[in-house]
Amino acid sequence: MKKMNSSSRLPELGQTSSSSSSSSSSRKDMNKIVDLAQGFVGSKMFDWIVTGVIILQAIALAIEATPFMNSAGEYDQLLELGTFSLIQSLVISVFIVEAILRMIALYPRPQDYFRDPWNCFDFAIILLSLTTAGQFSTIARLVRLLRITRLVTKSAELRAIVSTLVRSIPSIFNILILFSILFFIYAILGYHLFRYIDPQHWSSFLTSFTTLFQIITLEGWVNVMEPIVTTLGPIYWLYFASFIVIGTFIIINLFISVIVRKSEEAYKQVQRESEIPLTQHEIVQEIKEIRRILEELEKRIGDDDKGKVK
DSSP states (O other): OHHHHHHHHHHHHHHHHHHHHHHHHHHHHHHHHHHHHHHHHTSHHHHHHHHHHHHHHHHHHHHHTOHHHHHHTHHHHHHHHTHHHHHHHHHHHHHHHHHHHHHHHTTTOGGGGGGSHHHHHHHHHHHHHHHOOGGGHHHHHHHHHHHHGGGGGGOHHHHHHHHHHHHHHHHHHHHHHHHHHHHHHHHHHHHHHHTTTOHHHHSSHHHHHHHHHHHHTTSSHHHHHHHHHHHHOGGGHHHHHHHHIIIIIIIHHHHHHHHHHHHHHHHHHHHHHHSOOOOHHHHHHHHHHHHHHHHHHHHHHHHHHHHHHO
């Protein structure tokens, strides 16, 4: 009976060993695919290919909107030949392949692809491109325009600029509140002081607000100030001078300082993101090297102990 049991276990052991060997070979194949995807996605050639496709999309949109093409009849011929539809299919196909390769490169956690907001933006453009067709031709044209914005994701400098604007929104919102309070005070004050002298610019709160906006741009503010100073006296130039100093030279400089500070943070983040992460193959090689060094150290320690015993 024992012999029968031992002999019956032999096929099971063979099956487990064969299954383990097949799983290890499949893992090796998957690791090779992941390494190839990581190498291709991280290469400059890949970025140049995607950038070239986006530029091709931009050229196609520019030709499509050229009146000369419509008047010459060449536009209809190009449509009949399917040139533009072929370009659209090529662009969306490249975008889909790019997204798939990036997900493969993140194996075994392809869901990390959606942790990057730029990847989410690219994926949203793909979905919009696939869902807008037929009677939604106008929306489809707008989506094709959105594809051009993908050039931002291909340049670290452009990503830093956009990231700077996004990061600056909370601080800029606070400055806008301060700016609105300044406009409100000076608009009410200008309405009560100048409405009878210059009703064209100060007849109501909204008119005064619009006039202050013109003054803050430094466009024709002297013409606005001249009838006031001529009628009421030169002391009223302080109203305009104080508003220009506070609005233009102080608050606008606050805008600039916020953007400069946030741009430094954005560029640091871009530099951190530009660092090339280690691939799985490189990590495995480093682990093997560490193990080899530890084994050598253990051998040396063992030899030293033997020498001391002798």
